[in-house]
Amino acid sequence: MTGATGTVPFVDLGWQHAEIAAEVDEGFGRVLDATAFIDGPDVGAFEEEFARFSGRQHCIGVANGTDAIELGLRAHGIGRGDEVILPANTFIATAEAVDRAGATPVLVDCDPRHLLVDPDLVAERLTDRTRAVVGVHLYGQIAPMERLAEVVRNAGHDRVALFEDAAQAQGATRNGLGIGSWGTAATSFYPGKNLGAYGDGGAVLTDDDEVDRLVRAIRNHGSARRYYHDVKGVNSRLDTLQAVVLRAKLARLEKWNTLRREAADRYAELLGDLDGVELPGTMEHNVHVWHLYVVRVDRREDVMESLRDAGVGVAIHYPVPVHRHPAFAELGYAEGSFPVAESTAPRIMSLPMFPGITAGQQERVASALRAAIS
Numbered sequence: 001m002t003g004a005t006g007t008v009p010f011v012d013l014g015w016q017h018a019e020i021a022a023e024v025d026e027g028f029g030r031v032l033d034a035t036a037f038i039d040g041p042d043v044g045a046f047e048e049e050f051a052r053f054s055g056r057q058h059c060i061g062v063a064n065g066t067d068a069i070e071l072g073l074r075a076h077g078i079g080r081g082d083e084v085i086l087p088a089n090t091f092i093a094t095a096e097a098v099d100r101a102g103a104t105p106v107l108v109d110c111d112p113r114h115l116l117v118d119p120d121l122v123a124e125r126l127t128d129r130t131r132a133v134v135g136v137h138l139y140g141q142i143a144p145m146e147r148l149a150e151v152v153r154n155a156g157h158d159r160v161a162l163f164e165d166a167a168q169a170q171g172a173t174r175n176g177l178g179i180g181s182w183g184t185a186a187t188s189f190y191p192g193k194n195l196g197a198y199g200d201g202g203a204v205l206t207d208d209d210e211v212d213r214l215v216r217a218i219r220n221h222g223s224a225r226r227y228y229h230d231v232k233g234v235n236s237r238l239d240t241l242q243a244v245v246l247r248a249k250l251a252r253l254e255k256w257n258t259l260r261r262e263a264a265d266r267y268a269e270l271l272g273d274l275d276g277v278e279l280p281g282t283m284e285h286n287v288h289v290w291h292l293y294v295v296r297v298d299r300r301e302d303v304m305e306s307l308r309d310a311g312v313g314v315a316i317h318y319p320v321p322v323h324r325h326p327a328f329a330e331l332g333y334a335e336g337s338f339p340v341a342e343s344t345a346p347r348i349m350s351l352p353m354f355p356g357i358t359a360g361q362q363e364r365v366a367s368a369l370r371a372a373i374s
Helices: 013-034 041-054 065-075 092-100 119-125 145-154 209-218 240-250 253-271 300-309 326-331 339-344 359-373
Strands: 058-062 083-087 104-108 130-136 161-165 184-188 202-206 223-225 293-297 348-351
Touching: 013 041, 013 240, 041 058, 041 202, 041 240, 058 065, 058 209, 065 092, 065 161, 065 184, 065 202, 065 209, 083 092, 092 104, 092 130, 092 326, 104 119, 104 326, 119 145, 130 145, 145 161, 202 209, 209 223, 240 253, 253 293, 253 359, 300 348, 300 359
Parallel strands: 083 104, 083 130, 130 161, 161 184
Antiparallel strands: 058 202, 184 202, 293 348
């Protein structure tokens, strides 16, 4: 909700709920009447619909986005003794999932303009132990996956799988192709995502029949049929009630992503002449879906305090690169190992961005940001 009069929230999930409330109420009633809480018909229907929307053969719903990455890796046989390359500029869940699969995260820096994984640096980190490269689709646009594929191919590492962390890019395209077009993709349905549930949820997208079979088994205690367990698995199923919400939102996702693009264009007009603020850009060949609108400023903490005092919600994605977290100190990377990620982390700041944000709200954000910078 927008909160007190004159405030601008960082995200307004109430606007989205109002759009789908009647449809969700009807769907919840249907599930409650059938008591089909686990693996009900809406789960299978959503999996088919999201696979079709993404242009993929298979979609497997799981409990959250972190599980989606881990299960996708495990379905490719990746585990102890293997290395997985990923960018230092990502949410820690990407590295957590690699660690949980038993593999070792190997970090690389990002490009300075879009903060997406740098394929040239990936080429330098490939070894005989590398089993996967994860392109993280950050802030709403797809990483340069075709370049990652070329790097792996040119290095002759035919055992290296490409993965896509697509938690922030539902509906985005690159060269006309959607998420999962270059490798197994994992996505999150955390409530604030472009396609968000009313709780946790996630999915694996793949065109590989064997990966589909294995992820479906692993998510259900390693069982393809009840009480018979072919592989070691976990309990990671998408709830039927969440599938109801996701089906309603998926039907509106293209429209809502268009609204996000219009809001991003409006920010560019309102802030384009403001010295002291570096605006985000879209990588060539990408159609951005603007999960986040991330600017760069100096004196960030002062600027954020000023914005909040003016009633504007702001956030940081993400304040600490993966290797600077104590949880991953074991990787042994020293300060300065990834200069782009480290130099931008203290400057990045996310402005309010959601479908339904009004021109008036964005004008208030721009006015408050001008005052904070000055």
